[in-house]
Amino acid sequence: MLGHLPIHSFTHSPIDSSAKVGHETEAGAARGGGTVTFGLVFALCCPMKYYKLTAALLVAASAAHAAPPTPGQLIYQKNCARCHGRDGRLGLNGAHDLTKSNLNAFGRTYLVTNGMGKMPSFQKTLTPAQVAQVVAYSQTLK
Ligand code: HEC
Secondary structure, three states: OOOOOHHHHHHHOOOOOHHHHHHHHHHHHHHHHHHHHHHHHHHHHHOOOHHHHHHHHHHHHHHHHHHOOOOOHHHHHHEEEEEEEHOOOOOOHHHOHHHHHHOOHHHHHHHHOOOEOEEEEOOOOHHHHHHHHHHHHHHHOO
């Protein structure tokens, strides 16, 4: 029932160094905390027959949490979408279709860090942690 807690501690980690991203997750974590407290208080003081309702409310609350974009997605939209498109298929400036890429995380990390051909290097723009986040997100584009 409290399965979404670890997600919050993850998105709240200090590797979110961009101010915008930090702000987003701050709000998410605050909401998450409120929901859990509410759920626990409710569960402790209510008779058995309300447990299902409590569970349903908590599930609905966690589903709402899935909506905000992940840090990797925000980095992607800001730095990569202008050539690769939001869905990875745009192919502007000779960019490769990311949904068809066979490159693994290691290769992508190298490419994003150092650039290649018309693809710029992001070494000065993104921290290694942000590169890892955007690479992980790029692998979800299928
Ligand atoms: C200015 C346009 C541009 C931007 C911005 C850009 N790319 Fe690229 N990308 C390219 C081009 C061009 C290639 C093809 C490079 C080559 O092989 O010569 C490419 C190739 C790639 C590939 C390799 C795909 C394959 O299998 O061949 C990956 C992965 C990739 N980009 C990820 C990203 C990510 C992640 C970002 C954002 C951090 C990004 N790109 C930003 C233009 C861009």
